[in-house]
Every structure is written in C-alpha cells, then in structure tokens.
Amino acid sequence: MEERYVFLAEWYDPVAQLVRPYHLFYYPKDGSVEMFDVKKQQRFLKRTKYDDLHQEDLFVGNRVTVFSRQLNLIDYGNMYTANKLGSKEERTLALIKPDGGTKIGDVFELIHSSNLIVTKAKMAKLTWSQAEDFYREHQSKPFFNNLVQFLSSGPVVAMELIGEEAISMWRKLLGSVDSAAAQREAPQSLCAQFGTDGIQNVGHGSDSLAAAARELEFFFPSTIGHGPSNTAVCTDCTCCVIKPHAISEGLTGKILNSISAAGFEITALQMFNVDRANAEEFYEIYKGVTTEYPNMVTELCSGRCMALEIHGTDTPKTFREFCGPADPEIARQLRPNTLRALYGTDAVRNAVHCTDLPEDGVPEVQYFFKILDG
Template sequence: MSKEERFAFLTEWYDSTAALQRRYQLMYYPKDGSVEMFDVKNQRTFLRRTVYDDIQQDDLFLGNRVTVFSRQLHLIEYADQYTANKLGIKKERTLAILKPDVVTKIGDFLELIYSSNLIVTKAKMSCLTCNQAADFYAEHQSKPFFNNLVQYVSSGPLVAMELMGTDAVSAWRRLLGPTDSPTRRESPQNVRSQMGAEGIKNVGHGSDSLAAAARELEFFFPSTVGLGPGNTARCTDCTCCIIKPHAMSEGLAGKILNSISKAGFEITALQMFHVERANAEEFLEVYKGVVTEYSCMVSELCSGPCMVLEIHGNDVPKRFREFCGPADPEIARHLYPTTLRALYGKTKVRNAVHCTDLPEDGVLEVKYFFTILDG
C-alpha cells in the first residue's frame, strides 16, 4: 500500500500573550485537506489531524502566512526533503513593474497574472524619485535612452509586485513580450504588442534572471523596515478599501479593481499587507460589541494577505460605501445587485471588501495602514 501524500513545513507563530516566538511543524494532507501541528519545543502533538478547508495546497510556499484556528503561521522552512522536492522545485520569485502609463489597468494585469498560474505575494504603488529610478536602472547608465527612461519611470506612480510561481522569471517576461518593436510584431500574443507600447514606454519591467530578481525585489521590498520607495497615500479626501484575504485567495482582486475603476473611483494608493491578529483587533475595534461577527471579522482579516486601497475624491467615503453595498451579500444581491459585495461576496464576514463606514474615519483608516503599518 502506498503511503499517503503529506507536505510538512516548519512554521513560526508569535504568541503575543507570552511575548514568545513559538515553532510548530505543520503537516498538510492534500487527499482530504486536513492539517496537523506538532509543537517543536515541547515535542508533542499540538493539533491532531483535522480537516481544515481554509488552507489550500497553493497557499503552501516559503514566506507565506497561513492561519490555522486563529494562529497565523509563518512558513519558514520545508520540514522534509519530499516537500522541498515536490513544492519547491522550479518555484521562483521575480519582480514585476507596471509603469506609469498602465497603472490604471492593474486589474487587467492581475487577472492575466493569476490566469498564468503566478501568484502575487507582494504589491505596492510607489512614486520613484529621479535618483531612485537612476539607481534602479544603473546598468543602463551608458545607454542613450537612460535619461528618458529615468524621467519616464519617475513621472508618476508605478506598481511593483513580487510574483511567485513555476519559472516565474521567464513566465512574466513571456507575458510582457519582447522589448523591441520589430520582434514584438512577430509574436503578437503578448501585452506589449496588444497595448501598442513603444520605446521606453513598454508597459512593464521584469527581472531577467534569478540574481536580478533578488536584487530588484530587495530594492522595492527591502528586508530592513523603513527603507525602499514609499507608498503613494495622500491621506486627504479619501476612504479605505480592503480586498479581504478570501477574495485574494479566490483570485478576485483583478475583477474587484476593475469594477472600482469602471465606477469612476480613483485609486491613489495600493499595497498588500499580512495583518497580525493584534492589528486586526485594533483596526476593527469600532465593531467590537456592535456586531456579532466581530471575532470572525478579525480572523478573516488576518487569515492571509489582503490588498489595501486608498480611494480619493470628493465625498468619497459615502459614495464608495454605497458602491460596496450592504455587509450581507445576500441582501446586497436582492437590493443592490451591481455592488461589490453583491458581485463578489460570500457571507457577512467573507463579503469581499471592507470599506470605511463613517465618513470621518476615512483618513484615519488609510493612515492606519499606509502610515502606521507601513512605517
């Protein structure tokens, strides 16, 4: 009889009550979607094998965070060679940049990325200074287009993303297409051909090797907090939108962003966050004792990566809240079928998006993410 397949990871969980970093071995059984946890320090079973639908095999990669019964576990190592060989082989990380001219089409790009079996693990809208752009493109300093490239890339907001997947470096560059126009016309099934990009305004950037990817990812997403390009939040005349973890894992981010843009709302900041439970409790504290779903809302917000948006405009908290619709997607589908929650929500907790409820809280909620958590 063949042995049942099992994947094992070494994970860390910060116990805020004891102020300790605890380590567990997490086992995942793809046959029935069950999980098991082993306490590394105390050498005993912490969680017996239990079916747990909130984790999928696609969630299991180094660096990701998964939540198991309110514990947000950081996957730091493969716990055995089989898991490393099966899940780690050919898995790569690469940097993808959407240049200023196409930032408003980020929803289309996210749909393209997910349909190509790549995962967005980090994302941030930034504005580069001329000096930062020159540093990033330093290898092209001697080329005639260098100054124009620096000016163009620093002319407005761009979106930098870390993509993860099988052969991610070549997969993203293949989606973009060749940089030069003649070659591009020979293979028209790529983004640059379809968007008619020319010269330095060629839609995006992709790392050309694993070494370049590591260097370029460190530029935009440095391991040292506080370094790297900042976010683009204005923190005035704005409201906060959070694309919830369940919607991110279901690949709905692109559709939601497209719906927001088509409705005429301006997205002036965008960033992915992994929210710690303590931060989720703090951010959602206004709902504590007010709605019965409070604890479930907290668990959802810290269950995986979310995407936070600053929506800018006049009277935008009220207008955007109406666009999101009632908290209960079933009610939304009956009364306001074109709202975000009607289109993409599942339950009152997994209702696709959070939006600022009180107009006076719009700036405060935006600042919580883009000033405090990204500080």
C-alpha cells in the same frame, strides 16, 4: 505511503511573548492538516480536515492561518516537500510602469490565470535618483535618461510574484520590451496590447535570479522604511480593503477593474499581512456593535489583504454605496451590481471592507499607509 507535505512554521504567542516552532503537515488527498510542537516534541493538533488551507498557499515565506492561529512558513520540513513544491519555484519582480496604471486590474487577472501568486504589491512614486538606481545597469546606454525620466514620471506598481519558473513566465506575459516587436511576435502579450515603444512598454520583469533578488530588495527591502514611499495622499479619501478570502480566490483583478470602471480613482495600493492585534485595533469601532466582530478580525488576519486609498470629493459616501450592504445575500437582492453582491460570500467574507463614516476615511487610510507601512 499517503503523500504529505511538511513545513517548519513559527507562531508568535502574544501571551508568553514567545515565537513557538511547529511542524505543519498538509495532506493533499483530503486537505487535512496536522501540527507537531517542535520544542515540546509532542503532537499539538491531530490530523483534521481543514478547508481553508490550500496547496497553493504552501510556500516558504507565506503566512497561513490554521484554526485562528497565524503561522509563518519559514522552511521546508523535509527534502520531499522541498523537491516537490520548491524545485522550480522562483520569485521575481513584476513592475507596472506609469503607462500601465489603468490596466492594473487586467494585469492581476492575467497573473492569476497564469498560476502565479502575488505575494507583495505596492504602488510607489520613484524619484529621479531612485529610478537611476533601479536602472543602473543601463547607465551607459543612450536611452538611459529617457528610461529614468519615464519611470519617475508617475506611479508604478511593484509586485513580488512566486510560482513555477516565475521569471520566464512573467517575461513571457510581458512580451518583447519593444512594443512593435511584441505586436509581431506575441500579439496577446501586455507590451503588444498596451505598449507604445521600447520605453513606454507597460511593464518590467527581472531577467535572472540575481536581478530578481536585487530588484525585489529595492522595492521591498528587509529594512523597514528604506524602500520607495507609498503614494497615499491622505486627504479627500476613503479606505477600501480587499479581504484575504477574495485575494486567495483570485478576485483581486476583478475588484480593481470594477472600482475603476465605476469611476473611482485608486491613489494608493499595497498588500499587507495584518496580525491579530492590528486587526483588532483596526476594527475596534465594531467591537460590541456587531456580533460579527470576532470573525471579522479572524478574516482580516487570515492571509494577505490589499489596502486601497480611493480619492475624490464625497468619496466615503459614494464608495460606501458602491460596496453595498455588508451581507452579500441582501446586496444581491437590493443592489446586485455592488462589489459585495458580485464578489462576497457572507457577511464576514464579503469581499471588501470600506469606510462606513465619512470622518473615518482619512484615519483608516493613515492606519494602513502611515502606521502599518511606517
């Protein structure tokens, strides 16, 4: 029999205000999909080729879009799928410490090249008390206060990674917690390249499944509003959103590096799964103005996106110029070094959204970091 994977998925029907369950079938041989309505016990979508869904998108907890319908993958649909795709799949916390702030793009590129997926990300500033709580297993050790002081000294970037043996893979990428030992044992590791000692060592990784569960809950709690706050300042800023297609194409690190290399300061960063209603609201000013509006909405809610607060004087104007014309083909001819020229595909899948009008910079940042993260 032809190989196929089955997931139990849920779709929120905004008209009926009901959550509807489906079985989503994916055929890796040709990338086709099929859907079965669990409640009505009938086929909802016949087998159809669908190029926008890939095998790496299929894991429990992810949100995928199939023909403009957002589906939450809540469980495996059969034992074969669970054994094939989930047997070695793990989640872990990857933390970039304050001394790794200038290396965020490099870390994202390294994660992507290692076949790990970033499913959540957030820049946060820990209080002393929060840092104590995070490192509480080291409370009796002599270096505890130094550890807490350093972790609370500046912004950190917390990420949830998912992938095959993600815990050991991320710790291997980090190298030894002692930077000197890392330089001897694994000179290409992050700690070896960018670390200073056993505390200022760029990153942290969970050391077990239990630790990963606790540490992920610390940064990404199931109860909204209970985790560390984001770092958005919401003054003298503009908004940039790395679009879902760029995230799935592994361009996040390259885009972050390009932004930093151009001299822009990223003062807040967070991944979001935007639903259609929020996407329509965010893009409302384009409704009736551009014919691309419906497709822009569909793209923004098609998967994970990353919102950035870019801080600085006159930033909305200068960053808008740095992003380039909305159509990447035009950008490549007129301004080949802009973000959309380098990483965009077409006028909708153009790598990034950026604030167009200076007066909209703060409201757009607030929409993501105050309203959606509220």
